[in-house]
Amino acid sequence: MSKTDSPAPSELKTIGFTPFIYCKNQALFHVSRGVPLADALAQASDLLCLAKELTIDAAYTRGTDLHAWAAHYLTAMSKAVIDDVAKVLDRRPVQTTKEAAASKNS
Template structure:
């Protein structure tokens, strides 16, 4: 029987590795570390909702540069949060020493 140290989904938190909004090829902001994934995804959903509203306004309004710019920043933040969550979910579970050692039958 194999045993892995996998936390429950409710215990998973952002790792804070994902940058967004660059200034002269240097990340100006990063996703914060330690935010529960459900909360992070809820925030990303809210950011995308507002970005969608702004793009709709931009489609119908004259002089809508400010709408497009704001939507750009909201989508950049949303993408960074989702990418950070994906990095957490893609991590491999930690294996015990017995599992990593070659078996005698191989």
């Protein structure tokens, strides 16, 4: 694979740059690096499904504050995973100096 080739989607992995759950402006947790994107997105989907069910319970049942807080943390984790995946997908392929100059001249 040359420097300008993009890796196959199945080869893409999380980069682990995205934090979540803060304590006094310091991230307590972050997404782990090196997880295949498909697996990371599947996990985020599972977390969001659980959060959805918990919010439904919290909305219709009295005394379910714990459900709301659990849903809050599950959505924070899900968002971090999806944001980390988006960072991987938004990265541009590396160009050589010659290729960059050629694209400026065209």
